[in-house]
Amino acid sequence: MARPKCARLVNEFPxxxxxxxxxxxxxxxxEISLAFDEYEALxxxxxxxxxxEDAALRMNISRPTFGRIIESAHKKVADALINGKAIKIEGGxxxxxxxxTFECSDCEHSWEVPFGTGxxxxxxxxGSNNLHRAESERELGRGGRGMGCRRRRGSATASAKEKxxx
Numbered sequence: 575m576a577r578p579k580c581a582r583l584v585n586e587f588p589x590x591x592x593x594x595x596x597x598x599x600x601x602x603x604x605e606i607s608l609a610f611d612e613y614e615a616l617x618x619x620x621x622x623x624x625x626x627e628d629a630a631l632r633m634n635i636s637r638p639t640f641g642r643i644i645e646s647a648h649k650k651v652a653d654a655l656i657n658g659k660a661i662k663i664e665g666g667x668x669x670x671x672x673x674x675t676f677e678c679s680d681c682e683h684s685w686e687v688p689f690g691t692g693x694x695x696x697x698x699x700x701g702s703n704n705l706h707r708a709e710s711e712r713e714l715g716r717g718g719r720g721m722g723c724r725r726r727r728g729s730a731t732a733s734a735k736e737k738x739x740x
Contacts, residue, residue: 581669582611582643583634594660604659609666612647619644675708684708 587610594603611633618629630640654661673686678697687694696703 579667580635581667582614583632584610584614584668584670585617585632586670588613588663591663592660593654595658598658600660604657605662606650606654606659607665608647608650608661608663610663610668611643611666612650613663614668615640615644616647616651676705677708678702679704679706 594600614633615629618624618632619626622629624632626640626644627637629644630637633640635643651661653659675684675686676694677684678700680702681697681700683697683699685694685698694705697705
């Protein structure tokens with residue numbers, strides 16, 4: 575029995591999920607199904623130009639798995655282009671990547687950025703670098719990594735501080 579597929583991280587679903595050759599009625603066309611993870615692999619490797627290793631990290635899969643996904647996607651798209659088939663983007667075992675919300679202090683514009691892509695350099699609306707995380711997300715990180723790391727290491731200063739609190 576085959577192993578179940580792990581969910582692949584997808585940044586966003588496509589705005590358009592169907593492509594067909596112009597001038598040919600849909601009933602006359604054969605359809606090819608492109609899974610959401612194949613779509614994401616094409617976006618990361620071919621549109622963003624990421625190396626397979628980096629793209630695999632973004633999708634939370636191994637590099638060899640990414641290689642198989644991108645190869646399958648390339649074959650399907652090539653078949654559709656060369657043989658005049660329609661492409662339908664659907665299905666697959668995927669989860670949406672979590673996002674962080676940033677706000678610009680100058681123009682008050684807010685936008686989302688996927689985790690793992692780093693802090694934005696500037697506001698996409700006004701170009702200002704006076705940015706901060708949205709108020710709604712600020713509580714998520716409180717008391718998190720710093721305290722947890724010290725407790726795990728068992729440092730004397732962290733232990734002493736914890737005892738003082740109790």
